[in-house]
Amino acid sequence: MKSVCSVHMVGAVGQNPETRSTAAGVLVASFSLATNTRNKDKQEVTQWHNCVTFGKLAEIVQSYVKKGSKLYIDGTIQYQVSEKDGMKTYYTKIIVHSVSILSSPGNSNQYDQGSTQTADGIGTAHELAPSPANDFDDTDIPF
DSSP: OOOOOOEEEEEEEOSOOEEEEOTTOOEEEEEEEEEEEEOTTSOEEEEEEEEEEEHHHHHHHHHHOOTTOEEEEEEEEEEEEEEETTEEEEEEEEEEEEEEEEEOTTOSOTTSEEEEEETTSOOOEEEOOOOOOOOOOGGGSOO
């Protein structure tokens, strides 16, 4: 039986990504992503997600992603537990496999020119624009 663990999110970056290198020399970029929903009382609720990228994608994140950037990310969930002095601490991370930059910091148009990058560094730039307005009136409807 095959299983799936996939995460797709659109949100805003909370702070500039932090980068480091592993002992093997692989670049790692970490950042937080805020997503917003409304609860049953119509109040906005913000959830914060810890995101991690590796290698070429981490280089791209380091160069182009800043605090306030709007991103679409695709990845997987990873759960970790650490224990110190008998206390267990639980962590949840999003391992990011691809990133689409929807807007740059301070840009109010969330559908500006964007680009998609994947974990293997192969991606294509494409324009992310809202659907064009329909050019018809009520007389065009056949019923």
